[in-house]
Amino acid sequence: MLEHPIQPHRVVYADRGYDSEPHRRTLRSRGTQPVIAERRTGHGSGLGKHRWVVERTHAWLHxxxxLRTRFERRADVHEAFLKLGCSLVCWDIFRRIEPPF
Incomplete structure (x- = not known):
């Protein structure tokens, strides 16, 4: 069994809402390169190239x-439905990519 089965992220992309030195410092201390759009600058930072993946996944889960409207009061129940939704999305992708036997 692997001691650390989950590999640390090498790069984290974030929008202007996370532009602060404490966030950058925390990421660097963990060996992660922060790619964060800076506040009060023009658009065109290039984060949109990566952000669409997250937005598409949210659309699938919604x-x-x-998952679109949270009815559960308990976080563990909501998390279970979230994991089920992620599993169904992955299954659908796998089913479309994999040729039939």
Whole structure:
């Protein structure tokens, strides 16, 4: 069994809302390169090239009613539905990519 099965992120992309030195310092201390759009600068930082992946995933997950509007009071129940939704999204992608047996 691996001691650390989850590999640390090498790069983290973030929008202007996370532009602060404490955020950058924390990421660097963990060996992660922060790529954060700076506040009070023009658009065109290039983060949109990576952000669409996150936005697309959120759109897929919002196709499930229980994830679009949170009805559960308990976080563990909501997390279970979130994991189920992620599993169904991955299954759908796999089903479309993989040729039939």
């Amino acid at each position: 196709s499930f009613r229980r």
